[in-house]
Amino acid sequence: MYRFRDKDMGEKIIDKIKGLDQQLTLMHVCGTHQDTLVRYGLQGMLTDAGVDIRQGPGCPVCVTTPKEIEESILLAKSGMTILVFGDMLKVPGATSSLSQAKTEGSDVRIVYGVDDAVRLAGELDKDCVFMSIGFETTTPSSAAALKAGTPDNFHVLSCNRVIPPALKAIAEMGEIRLDGLIEPGHVSTVIGSRPYEFVSEQYGIPQVVAGFEPLDLLMGVYMLAKQKKNGESKVEIEYTRAVKRDGNPKAVEVMNSVFQVVDVKWRGFPVIPGSGLELREEYGSKNARIVFEEELSDLKGKEFPEPKGCLCGEVLRGIASSEECPLFGTGCTPDTPVGPCMVSTEGSCNIVYKYGKMS
Amino acid sequence: MCLAVPARVIRIDGDIAEVDFGGTVRQANVSLVEAKIGEYVIVHAGYAIQTLDREEAEETLEMFQQILGDTDA
Ligand code: SF4
Secondary structure, eight states: OGGGGOHHHHHHHHHHHHHTOOOEEEEEOOHHHHHHHHHTTHHHHHHHTTEEEEEOSOOHHHHSOHHHHHHHHHHHHTTOEEEEEGGGTTOOOSSOOHHHHHHTTOOEEEESSHHHHHHHHHHOSSOEEEEEEESTTTHHHHHHHHHHOOOTTEEEEEEEBOSHHHHHHHHHHOOSOOSEEEEEHHHHHHHOSGGGHHHHHHHOOOEEEEOSSHHHHHHHHHHHHHHHHTTOOOEEESOTTTOOTTOOHHHHHHHHHHEEEEEEEOTTSOEEEEEEEEEOGGGGGGBHHHHTHHHHGGGTTOOOOOOTTOOHHHHHTTSSOGGGSTTBTTTBOSSSOSSGGGTSTTSHHHHHHHHHHHO | OOOOEEEEEEEEETTEEEEEETTEEEEEEOTTSOOOTTOEEEEETTEEEEEEOHHHHHHHHHHHHHHTTOSOO
């Protein structure tokens, strides 16, 4: 795969993009794309070639709402063991964070995947809640684990979301001129490219599903630039080694048999219809929101504001960059994060801060 | 957390496989894919989510070269 990092070839692609002579605003929807862009210094090269790439709502930790974090904190404080991906620990909710709850004596543990969480629950003699976050890349694993059977004390707080309705929301909000969308490679390994087609058809936006090596991304940008030049809008796949038009039907089927689509709010967005996933009724005894309804009753109907001064919402909608936030690197750093975009390794603020420090 | 990494399948025992991430061998759940020994899979959070097509990878690079005019094709 190192050949997908070839510098000479990268420069040639940049020249090709320059040759098309256009000013473009593109958006990607994936933390790993953001990492590749910043880590390999592609962003600067692309800006010189007239291409401005914004990060959209492609970081699962970042789009989790303060309310969902409050739910997990409340369950932790009610005595449950919370099993969570490490990225989530330090994200501030409205009152505190899971890491603060842990310091104050709650049982919060980091897991690397759902199987890890199920195994831990099997070893413990108390109620455990797995905070299931992630897009279509991650949700099939949670579904497969539930389908395979889990201990009675294992429950799921679903904060899972799906990508295509968020693209629709961005297109309809119309806050940002979008000349093209770079679709997330790993989400697409599961759902394929078909679910994006309506975005090109209805909104006339060119799309390319791209992989994660520097050449993948640059070629993805070139493909979009070419569509734009030719007045086309369709979905192309650059990441053909992993993405088929129909994705991985087996994973999709498992996901759909355990989860159902619901309307849900994303950080920085209003409620997006059909963009969330909740456990199906058959899995009611696994659903932390049903099993622990009483413990969670204080949060019913409540929404919480985002942290004061934090521009995460604007960053996730692509209308602000991390550096434009007045708190970036001063009031907000990875050690003292104000918003989730500075906590998650997929958050734009974290990535820009990290590589800015290194160079 | 959305990180997903390619690995080669070395052994399969039911839903669980031993996979090689370039020298580091770990276990991965392969219940979501039809993976065979010797194939490459993309592993995310302990689960293989898709098989990786090596021939396609070669073809992609060839396509890049054609677009860039590096070959006679
Ligand atoms: S720098 Fe901090 S406060 Fe500003 S947008 Fe990013 S996470 Fe929010």
